[in-house]
Amino acid sequence: MKSIYDSRQRLKYVFIFTAILISIASLVVSDMLIKDLAREERQMMEVWAEATRLTASKDAAVDMSLVLKILQGNTTIPVVLCNDRDSIMSLKNIDLPENNVEEFEKAKVQELKSKNTIVIDMEDGTFQYVYYDDSIILKRLLIYPYVQLSIVFVFIAIAFLALASTKKAEQNKVWVGLSKETAHQLGTPISSLIAWVEYLRTKEIDPSLLSEMEKDVKRLETIAERFSKIGSNPDPAPVDINNSIRTALSYMSTRISSKVKIYTHLTAEPIQVLMNDSLFAWVIENLTKNAVDAMEGQGEITFQVEERDKVVRIDVTDTGKGIPKSKFNTVFNPGYTTKKRGWGLGLSLVKRIIESYHGGKIFVKSSEAGKGTTFRIELRKYKC
Template sequence: MQWTDRIRQTKILLVIAAVIIAVTSLLISHFLVKDLSNEERKKMEVWAQALHALNHADENTDLSLVLDVMQGNTTIPVIVLNDKGGIDDYRNIQDTLHLDQIAQRMLKAGDTIVVGSQIVCYDESVLLKRLSQYPYWQLGVVMIFVVVAIFALLSSKKAEQNKVWVGLSKETAHQLGTPISSLMAWVEILKENHPDDDLIPEMDKDVKRLERIAERFSKIGSLPEPTPGSMNEVIAHVVDYMRRRTSNKVEITTQIPDHDVVVNMNASLFEWVIENLCKNAVDAMEGAGKISIQLIDDDHRVAIEITDTGKGIRKKDINHVFTPGFTTKQRGWGLGLSLARRIVEDYHKGKIFVKSSEVGKGTTFRVELHK
């Protein structure tokens, strides 16, 4: 949970930083654009006065300054309308075929200056338009940066996390190897000395099961080759084990097709997935309830649904149940469902997810494999 909280806090900090940068950029750009807009307004007022002076000049008027002002506007689009709505002049407009439409748009926008009998309509310069659009482009770049940063963070953490889980699994298998070998030897001695004892075969089964568990842990991190196997047998083995190892208050039922459902899989690992889901169901029911295992054989895929009558999962926790370290138990590492997803999705290219869950009524997990 601590690792999950740190990742969540880091993502929140990145998003907050992006929002602060975006808001600051928008505010600064807004005030800058506003100041430049006012400056352009003043320039156009001077330009309009120069136009008025040019229109009312006589032979004694010095037009050098007026012409300098008129020719000095090389960026702001301008259209001059007469009192009848006709176009007397225009500057810095490339689309000369639609001058009337452009003039009407300028009039509606209110960017006009009335000088005598003429109306000077103007639009923002290209530089001002680009500057007003700049913060939105910057916002997009910041958001892309945040997404890439979060993705890189999650990827690096996931890679580091996988190394930890793989190392832990292999070390567990290694540590189990010696005592299991010793137990197997003791069981053989007991068989020779007490051949009629009914408990020894059960002990033998448990030791062999420990051996299979060690084998499963040793395969974590490698890519075992899937081979055709019977899903019916996998479920039967799990059900047989769970019935002998759980309370009589837990009822386990199965819905399995009459025909043999063959799937490419690693039977040992996949059996562990179903077993883990069943054990979680028993824990969720606190040792009393019903577990239903349904095997569905479609044309292109095989699905296993495991339903329990336990306490259910809160909606806010459903998206985190497969996160390593997440657990609602007082005692638990939160690795079971994480490893189950790794086995299903990474090794078998399938899917595992919470199909439905309701607090106080139960949960259904669904596992899907391609044929």
């Protein structure tokens, strides 16, 4: 069964793909405009070069006022006119420095020469050269698409973050509301069951049966208590992690398939962790159930505890079918499940309890298809 978030994930990728297409289209259109403007500037400079040639012409029919108007009409394109020895004859739209003018002019000639060159045949056996740069407008247009795209991507990123935080807040409300309502709904039948157990004690019924019923009622009370703590700040207390794991597994060992073997490798000395024992037991139970499902009711589960500096690591390893690497993070999403039945909330709940209520971490340490998976929990060690 696919996760209920898969469709939303696909929509996210479609949105990203569409944004990339729009960005590429914007760059292509901008590139076309830039090339068109560069061609127009080239034509303008060719006209300017021709006007320069005409200033040396002895043809009386030449309208010098028009020639001068063309030469003066260039107010945006930096240009240098040089002779065949690259000595500057004139320059326009270039600001000269107060010092080292000659060195600046030589450097500027070499710079513009490498960009755009127009050769003027003076028709007397000599040549002049027009070296020019892109106009300020063209330079701004070259930068503009990238600035525009940067702004667009920033807004997209902000939108994603806002949507993610809104989605998370909504999920939190759903979790808390569902948990509180579940605890409330369990309260009435639990009270009724307690009363029935007390009533049955007055009858001639096997005490061992009543004892088992009482255990199940207490179990329901524990479950209701756990749900009631979701959304609140349960008071943590120093607890020996080894003992907490033993207690949780002692309950689970009689309620899973006899074909599943549970092994524990705990530390010789107690390790104190500041936590809520009831909620942590819920974590162990869910991980155990998840492992049993992954092994289809047959295999081995190993709990290993080790201490590294200020961190306590709990590795939970099963011999199940494994998890694809691409799903290492997805398995913790609410709704993710591979079973035909179920809501897919077990691992999501585990992650929430470990991270939100104990300030720890849980992740898939390793997994191999057909061999099994190892989940790792990391908690801070408590210092007295």
